[in-house]
Amino acid sequence: MILDKINTPKDLKSCSIEELNTLSDEMRELIIKKVNTTGGHMGPNLGIIECTIALHYVFNSPYDKIVFDVSHQCYPHKILTGRKEGFTNPEKYYEYTGYTAPEESEHDIFKVGHTSTSVSLAVGLAKSRDLRGGDENIIALIGDGSLSGGEAYEGLNNAAVLGSNIIIIVNDNDMSIAPNQGGLYDNLRLLRQTKGKAECNFFKSLGFDYYYVDEGNNIEKMIETLKSVKNTNHPVIVHISTIKGHGLAAAEENKEAFHWIMPGTLDENKPVLPVSENYNTITTDYILEHAKQDRTIIAISPATPGAYGFTPDFRAKLGQQYTDVGIAEEHAVALASALAKSGAKPILSVLSSFIQRTYDQLSQDLCLNNSPVTLLIHWGGLSDADATHLGAFDIPILGNIPNLVYLAPTCKEEYLAMLDWSVSQTDYPVAVRVPFGQFVSTGVKDDTDYSILNRFKMVERGSDIAIIGLGNFFKLAKEVKNEIKSRFKIESSLINPKFITGIDKDMLNELKSDHRLVITLEDGIIDGGFGQKISGFYGNSDIKVLNYGGFKEFTDRTPISELYTRYHLTKELIADDIDKYLKWGKCIVFRSL
Secondary structure (H helix, E strand, O other), X not given: OHHXXXXXXXXXXXXXXXXXXXXXXXXXXXXXXXXXXHOEEXXXXXXXXXXXXXXXXXXXXXXXXXXEOOOOOOHHHHHHOOOOHHHHOHHHOOOOOOOXXXXXXXXXXXXXXXXXXXXXXXXXXXXXXXXXXXXXXXXXXXXXXXHHOHHHHHHHHXXXXXXXXXXXXXXXXXXXXXXXXXXXXXXXXXXXXXXXXXXXXXXXXXXXXXXXXXXXXXXXXXXXXXXXXXOOOOEEEEEEEOOOOOOOHHHHHOOXXXXXXXXXXXXXXXXXXXXXXXXXXXXXXXXXXXXXXXXXXXXXXXXXXXXXXXXXXXXXXXXXXXXXOOOOHHHHHHHHHHHHHOOOEEEEEEEHHHHHHHHHHHHHHHHHOOOOOEEEEEOOEOOOOOHHHOEOOHHHHHOOOOOOEEEXXXXXXXXXXXXXXXXXXXXXXXXXXXXXXXXXXXXXXXXXXXXXXXXXXXXXXXXXXXXXXXXXXXXXXXXXXXXXXXXXXXXXXXXXXXXXXXXXXXXXXXXXXXXXXXXXXXXXXXXXXXXXXXXXXXXXXXXXXXXXXXXXXXXXXXXXXXXXXXXXXXXXXXXXXXXXXXXXXXXXXXXXX
């Protein structure tokens, strides 16, 4: 194998074009096998292999700096920069993160997982180089729909007037995660059709020197073009036309489905399991049903429709009542606010990790204007995800913006009732934290009047200890209650708060009569979260509050069992903490059963 002698990018420079082409085939085979085993980004990485080989053949990383956007396209880069064992050795498959990571290699400049950032980061590197009097090349790789994000435009606008070396490679595979959205992509399509010769050229209009490579999956042509722009003294755009999923027929034919795949997707004779009811199917069924009855309902996705079940079939059925705004969460929130203000009923679905990209629009455009938008926050909670895709911060972010009502259902019935209220009311912007993890259905309709804000539900009334389990962690709250009863013979109170953004002062005051300890459980970080609202309320009373949730930290692929142990998020560890207070007994007097 050619790859056997490639341990650093320098090793590429002695290879012939024929050997480099063989190398690309070897890398493609490794990526397909590895990603089919572990899951991960298949299509983006297969489409950028030849470009990555050419980049490392022409430039001198890490002296020359290569900045990846999103990192959906960094697997080939990792193979060539000392981490090939993560692709050749199944025992090492999970050793490296799926994104660029400076702690892994000096060839990775930034830890990156959110989109549209590479140009801005590269401008900063280039400006620093100019201030220091350096001469390294600064290369930004952007593509896979990332140009639809607002920061990409800000970065390009600033890069165009840098007046020194910066090389921006636009990887144009005619796709985002789903099909591209927005007028810019019409111009990219025109440039592809005219081999870069169309007079209407977005990049030239900004002042960039522009190069077009029609065969971006051709190593020789990529090397030729990159050599011509190396050591340039002005801002350059290299626009390359590539095929997402290149070399894997299934990925080329179904680019959206193969953007990111689950383990075993390519396995032959893999059983096709029936789709069981889940919160995605509940959401899409709800939207489709209500959209038929109300033409003002519109579903909005910022480029990640597959994550919450917005399939091509779902999108087709909605027609004009669906819009994908591209990778543009800021625009999505402002758009939804304006839709609501003018009489429509927008339902905006977004992942917890990505909602943090739009804090200002949530605060200013949405909540300051009190627009009755329905926000569905998916994948919120502690997880074993990469550091770039954690969903543990949405409660502190959303839970402290005035006017917003943030709700946390514990089951299907509560979720549907919250959706009904949110879509029909016109008084507040409402966010619903879609349950994440195990599907729960009680079979009993939820008749809660959610227009009465911050009314908690007392599920079981006890004494001495009250357990408040928010959303995903209500199940854990029930387990803790049973553990307390078994171990301490105490019948504690069990509370489902439902509301994240406010507290039920009447219920909390009523607990003072016969409770001495309140436990809060939330599936997110504690700092600035729900539990601290409870602690603040009881701060000048005799009641002790124990807040349970995650620490304020960036975890990176840490097993969830390890996190639960670290944070004492098991019934046994919580009961152990209670036992300490029972034994100390200085501040708390418990009444046993």
